[in-house]
Amino acid sequence: MLLKELESFIEEDIGYNDVSCSIVPDHRVQAEVVSNEDGIAAGISEAAQIFEYFDILATTDLTEGSAIKKDDTIFTLDGGARSILRAERLALNFLGRMSGIATLTRRYVDRANGVRIAGTRKTTPGFRKFEKKAVIAGGGDPHRFNLSDTVMIKDNHIAVLGLERAVSAARERASFTQKIEVEVEDMASAIHAAEMGADIIMFDNMAADEIEKTIKTLADRGIRDGIILEASGGISLENIGDYARTGIDVISLGALTHSSRWLDISLRIKQIQRTEK
Incomplete structure (x- = not known):
């Protein structure tokens, strides 16, 4: 995504008075992003970009469209506790929404006997390109993006x-x-x-x-x-x-985007390296 888009999303999510994250000691922590159910991964690059913006080392073996199982690790994270807490919801929103679309798309593709499955313009305003990308990750066709196509x-x-x-x-x-x-x-x-x-x-x-x-x-x-x-x-x-x-x-x-359920994905802090004496 464009930097201006990312910073707009971050500004919306963090706001002007983030007390909950600022009260947390900024220890270095290790964490995991984990799938709580089977599905198709999407939003991997967007989540990675969010983590990178917050100087979090994020590693993954997955690509867009990878099949994931319950309890699979999507990302391993290493970074400051405050940064991980601030990046958490935004990254999980991208992963959950896009993976939900990709998962539903794959279910339709699997039942279509080789017929091309396509999305529509029934998308969330401002989020269309990410939803279209999720359809592609699920094996579908994005159809036209806008009225000019x-x-x-x-x-x-x-x-x-x-x-x-x-x-x-x-x-x-x-x-x-x-x-x-x-x-x-x-x-x-x-x-x-x-x-x-x-x-x-x-x-x-x-x-x-x-x-x-x-x-x-x-x-x-x-x-x-x-x-x-x-x-x-x-x-x-x-x-x-x-x-x-x-x-x-x-x-x-249109159901690929307007009726898909979010995939259940969580972030869990696994290890804390305390810097206090």
Whole structure:
């Protein structure tokens, strides 16, 4: 992360009158960051940067996306007691939040039978790049980062402009580097979008059997090839197998970020080297 971001996070967390850490003798201590449950590690580099900022020696054998088990050591730490206490919550917040996203993403990836799993823009304001990075650590695809990455024509765009005018306008104004994605809710709209030259068609809140029929129809009409087909909405760990078998290319889920549970991670001081006489 950028230094200005890190210092902003630190300023928010420490505040202006940190009594709890300042009353602690600044002995040199050794500590461990430990996982309290199985999962996928993410936020390793961010936590390491936080520890480094506070002059804490942090060592780890893990990388982004490493599988971890309950009671595994994520970091071993060596530094001043006050510094470790001040870095603790911020580092654990990054690790817990990002590892939770990576863990849930990996669960979806494991059930998707090779279909690409992607995130969405349903992210925490100001924390998007870290949440997208966590999706990648879990084996997923970050999808577009912002509105400028891809021209996505959604239901409200179509409500205002109509499908044909929206796609035509996008074709006129989009850079050659930008794909045009159209959100559809039924077979007729999918066929229309394909005929209009959409690069990506996203089936929104459509049942798996309806998507399968639509993909077959697109193939029968000779307009399936060259189009990326994406499914989103109403997809869960329980039914993702049904969607993966439809012939879809991508499954995108806001749940990867907005519904992931934090991984339970703790910091434990193990040894104190007292400097008092």
